[in-house]
Amino acid sequence: MREAPAKFLKFFEEGPLRLKMEEAERETIRSLAVSEKFYAKGASILEEGFTSRSLLFASTGWAISYKSMSNGKRLVSDFPLRGDLLSSGSVIGKSYRSVAAATDVSTFELAPGDINSLSIGAPRVFMSLLRLVARNFGIATERLASVSRRRPIERTIWLFLEMAHRLTQSGTAVAGSYDFPFTQGDLADALGLTSIHMNRVLGEMRRRNLVTFRNGRVELFNAQALQDMILFDPEYLSLHWAGSAKPMPT
Amino acid sequence: MREAPAKFLKFFEEGPLRLKMEEAERETIRSLAVSEKFYAKGASILEEGFTSRSLLFASTGWAISYKSMSNGKRLVSDFPLRGDLLSSGSVIGKSYRSVAAATDVSTFELAPGDINSLSIGAPRVFMSLLRLVARNFGIATERLASVSRRRPIERTIWLFLEMAHRLTQSGTAVAGSYDFPFTQGDLADALGLTSIHMNRVLGEMRRRNLVTFRNGRVELFNAQALQDMILFDPEYLSLHWAGSAKPMPT
DNA sequence: CGCCCACTTGAGTAAGATCAACCCGAGTGG
DNA sequence: CCACTCGGGTTGATCTTACTCAAGTGGGCG
Numbered sequence: 001m002r003e004a005p006a007k008f009l010k011f012f013e014e015g016p017l018r019l020k021m022e023e024a025e026r027e028t029i030r031s032l033a034v035s036e037k038f039y040a041k042g043a044s045i046l047e048e049g050f051t052s053r054s055l056l057f058a059s060t061g062w063a064i065s066y067k068s069m070s071n072g073k074r075l076v077s078d079f080p081l082r083g084d085l086l087s088s089g090s091v092i093g094k095s096y097r098s099v100a101a102a103t104d105v106s107t108f109e110l111a112p113g114d115i116n117s118l119s120i121g122a123p124r125v126f127m128s129l130l131r132l133v134a135r136n137f138g139i140a141t142e143r144l145a146s147v148s149r150r151r152p153i154e155r156t157i158w159l160f161l162e163m164a165h166r167l168t169q170s171g172t173a174v175a176g177s178y179d180f181p182f183t184q185g186d187l188a189d190a191l192g193l194t195s196i197h198m199n200r201v202l203g204e205m206r207r208r209n210l211v212t213f214r215n216g217r218v219e220l221f222n223a224q225a226l227q228d229m230i231l232f233d234p235e236y237l238s239l240h241w242a243g244s245a246k247p248m249p250t
Numbered sequence: 251m252r253e254a255p256a257k258f259l260k261f262f263e264e265g266p267l268r269l270k271m272e273e274a275e276r277e278t279i280r281s282l283a284v285s286e287k288f289y290a291k292g293a294s295i296l297e298e299g300f301t302s303r304s305l306l307f308a309s310t311g312w313a314i315s316y317k318s319m320s321n322g323k324r325l326v327s328d329f330p331l332r333g334d335l336l337s338s339g340s341v342i343g344k345s346y347r348s349v350a351a352a353t354d355v356s357t358f359e360l361a362p363g364d365i366n367s368l369s370i371g372a373p374r375v376f377m378s379l380l381r382l383v384a385r386n387f388g389i390a391t392e393r394l395a396s397v398s399r400r401r402p403i404e405r406t407i408w409l410f411l412e413m414a415h416r417l418t419q420s421g422t423a424v425a426g427s428y429d430f431p432f433t434q435g436d437l438a439d440a441l442g443l444t445s446i447h448m449n450r451v452l453g454e455m456r457r458r459n460l461v462t463f464r465n466g467r468v469e470l471f472n473a474q475a476l477q478d479m480i481l482f483d484p485e486y487l488s489l490h491w492a493g494s495a496k497p498m499p500t
Numbered sequence: 501c502g503c504c505c506a507c508t509t510g511a512g513t514a515a516g517a518t519c520a521a522c523c524c525g526a527g528t529g530g
Numbered sequence: 531c532c533a534c535t536c537g538g539g540t541t542g543a544t545c546t547t548a549c550t551c552a553a554g555t556g557g558g559c560g
Contacts, residue, residue, distance in 0.1 A: 067391070067395060069395060069399055069400075070481035070483075071399070071400065071481070073399040074399075075391075075394065075395045075398060075399055077391050077394065088380075088384045094485075096388055096391070096485075097391070115377075116373065119369055119373050119376055119377065120369075120370070120373065123366065123369040123370070126369065126376075127369075129380065130338075130379065130380055130383060133380060133383045133384050133387060134338045134383050136387055137383060137386055137387040137390060138346055140387060140390040140391055140394060141317070141325075141327050141346070141347070141390055143394055144325065144327065144390060144393055144394050144397060145317060145319060145325045147394065147397050147398045147442065148325060148397045148441075148442030149319055149321070149323040149324075149325055149442065150319075150321065151515095152515090152516085183537090183538065183539090184538075184539070185538080185539095191398075192397065192398030192399065193516075193517090194516075194517055194518080195538090195539090196516090196517075196518080196540090196541090197515090197516055197517070199539065199540065199541090200516090200540090200541090203540080203541095231320040231321070233320075235344075235346075236346055401547095402547090402548085433505090433506065433507090434506075434507070435506080435507095443548075443549095444548075444549060444550085445506090445507085446507095446508090446509095446548090446549075446550085447547090447548055447549070449506095449507065449508065449509090450508090450509090450548090452507095453508080453509095
């Protein structure tokens with residue numbers, strides 16, 4: 001059991017967060033009650049409406065985060081992967097969406113009290129929580145932009161490019177193609193289309209040699225060209241912030 | 251200038267956050283370099299792409315938060331009001347959307363360094379930052395649900411109900427009607443419609459005696475009936491969390 | 501007075517939803 | 531081993547919704 005905190009530390013330092021820490025902070029993390037949890041493919045990780053006072057981070061595998069709406073439809077809000085926060089834990093206390101394992105999934109779970117220890121003993125780590133939630137917010141806003149103001153082909157490409165970036169960020173190297181173990185229906189619910197129309201959109205993308213999505217695998221023929229085509233700027237995904245922006249004029 | 255921190259303290263204790271604090275925390279807040287900033291109606295508060303290392307909270311007045319997209323369209327991501335975070339400051343460092351003042355607006359600005367003082371001297375306030383960002387995330391997700399899976403009339407009612415709840419939460423009592431100083435075009439860009447169609451939707455809502463939106467004022471004829479009609483559950487807006495949910499079964 | 505901007509209304513069009521088959525490969529059970 | 535089922539995926543035809551284009555209206559303000 002002493003093993004989990006060490007892995008968790010590694011997760012912070014070498015995972016997508018790439019956090020530089022001081023020894024005192026490391027020590028704080030090693031003292032936490034982290035546990036690693038495993039879920040089999042298809043298992044439910046979190047369910048809407050239930051309490052989830054602990055913080056849950058995705059470590060390996062693919063998950064799908066969704067919300068069943070009261071009108072019978074479904075919204076897929078994200079496809080979280082290594083490094084993503086699956087629940088905001090005691091911050092909010094209650095989960096507003098469900099998370100299911102699309103492949104075998106492992107997670108790190110942080111006990112409710114630990115979040116306070118972090119804010120005191122490792123403020124930088126705590127800050128990166130804040131950063132993580134803020135990034136999720138950015139991702140959601142960008143999806144909103146897609147669904148409300150971009151054409152279906154563009155939104156689909158956007159999502160595929162976004163996932164490619166997030167994958168490279170999380171250490172899983174991607175060169176033009178990657179596993180994406182979801183159905184056309186999942187995709188449709190993430191992009192605001194019916195699965196029938198999603199199918200036609202994917203068909204057109206194949207015909208135009210832009211992207212193929214088949215058997216749970218995405219293939220981007222020319223990622224750079226695609227980025228240029230839809231004017232995709234990955235900056236909203238960054239977790240470190242390069243400091244390139246200009247200050248706001250007064 | 252010593253006055254701003256006191257107002258800021260009041261903002262936390264009596265504003266939407268309703269934070270209970272201990273004297274030590276109050277003292278920390280009083281020692282911060284908070285300043286109050288004022289913007290005239292129509293002024294730009296933040297612009298996309300610019301650095302914003304300080305934290306900015308809306309205090310009075312109405313703002314509109316939007317993003318001009320590279321395809322020429324516009325996404326209105328929110329209508330922030332008292333208590334809302336306008337920029338995530340040094341957490342992210344860069345603003346991904348613009349914020350403009352729709353009426354005269356006043357804000358509280360927290361210097362970059364102060365956020366660290368908070369983590370040490372007022373952890374509960376620090377935590378509420380996280381809560382605030384998480385709530386914004388929830389609001390964005392709910393909007394995503396609206397735009398992708400709810401009919402235009404329903405999304406519009408949803409937004410109007412959401413704003414009513416947020417207004418009462420922030421202390422501005424609302425009984426069925428409130429000021430909402432935006433145009434049909436703003437609304438359209440928030441709900442993923444063209445302004446022409448927005449106009450027709452609003453027209454139908456008037457004809458069916460559901461809601462009127464005219465001259466920057468919203469009137470809900472029967473808020474409860476509307477909530478029931480679209481199955482609106484305001485829980486995602488709560489900042490305190492009542493603790494009513496059941497734990498997740500293992 | 502006249503302009504501008506928001507709002508309104510109508511007519512035609514196009515994008516996506518809906519309805520309805522059908523295919524195909526992976527299980528599953530006789 | 532084969533028949534059956536089931537869950538994707540694919541395709542066609544039709545219908546609806548919301549967009550586009552176009553032409554006003556009306557109030558506020560210089």
